[in-house]
Amino acid sequence: LGQSQFGPWTFVPSSGGLVASAQGVDATSRAVGVFQFSTGTSATGRAGIGQSPLSVSLRTGIQHRIAARVMVPTLSDATQEFHFVCGLHDSVLTNGIFAPTNGVFFAYHRAAFGNFWSFHQTNNGASTNRVTTVPVVAGQWITLEIEIEHGGAAPLVWSRIDGVLVDTVALQLDATRTSGLGIRLTKSVGVTARSVFVDWIAHHQ
Numbered sequence: 001l002g003q004s005q006f007g008p009w010t011f012v013p014s015s016g017g018l019v020a021s022a023q024g025v026d027a028t029s030r031a032v033g034v035f036q037f038s039t040g041t042s043a044t045g046r047a048g049i050g051q052s053p054l055s056v057s058l059r060t061g062i063q064h065r066i067a068a069r070v071m072v073p074t075l076s077d078a079t080q081e082f083h084f085v086c087g088l089h090d091s092v093l094t095n096g097i098f099a100p101t102n103g104v105f106f107a108y109h110r111a112a113f114g115n116f117w118s119f120h121q122t123n124n125g126a127s128t129n130r131v132t133t134v135p136v137v138a139g140q141w142i143t144l145e146i147e148i149e150h151g152g153a154a155p156l157v158w159s160r161i162d163g164v165l166v167d168t169v170a171l172q173l174d175a176t177r178t179s180g181l182g183i184r185l186t187k188s189v190g191v192t193a194r195s196v197f198v199d200w201i202a203h204h205q
Contacts, residue, residue, distance in 0.1 A: 038195045039082060039187035049201075050182025056088055056203075057178050058104070058171060063150035064088075066104075066181065068201035071141045074194060076110035081189035083109040084196050087146055088179040088203070089122070101125050102177040104157060106144040108136050111188070117144070119159045121172045132159075132166045141199065 039045035058064060068086050076082050085091070089103025100122050107118050118131045134142075143162050149155040154170040173179075181203045185196045 035198045036195050037185045038193050041191050041193050043191050046186040048184035051180040058173050061150050062205050064148040065204045067145040069143045069199040071197040075138050079190050080192050082187045082194045084185050086183045090179045103179045119167050123172045130167050134161045
């Protein structure tokens with residue numbers, strides 16, 4: 001699925017959620033070995049993959065780069081609502097809420113931010129939400145990237161979509177906050193299964 005030096009991956013299907021490997025899903029761009037994450041037919045279904053939420057502290061003077069290539073085949077709507085989170089955060093292995101307690105991540109959350117990719121930081125539950133102008137397009141592969149500056153009193157965080165800078169902001173997580181690399185798909189309305197495909201996800205420092 002991807003690579004990271006911060007420990008093993010843990011798959012998290014619950015409440016009817018499914019994690020399934022699908023070979024050759026995206027034949028056009030040759031994304032062989034894609035993972036499909038599905039909510040299953042539960043109104044609260046979720047699925048995810050992640051590493052220990054205690055594995056990464058961002059205030060260590062080390063530069064971090066997190067990136068993933070993802071695709072949403074069907075958009076969320078009022079009758080079949082879901083949200084998707086991708087990046088460093090502490091909620092993949094613990095709960096199904098939208099906002100992690102600590103993290104730096106991209107999200108697709110139509111009910112709150114429309115059909116656009118959004119970028120978030122949470123520090124002990126206090127969140128800063130920035131909605132980009134990049135729409136979530138059904139069936140379109142997209143690369144989400146977060147780069148965190150090393151050192152300094154206020155390290156910068158750059159967020160990019162398909163290589164284009166969409167936001168620059170100071171890191172808000174303090175030195176005591178930890179998170180882990182992961183993605184999570186969560187259903188909140190409706191019992192029709194919804195999915196997200198992930199080609200790869202990686203964290204380098």
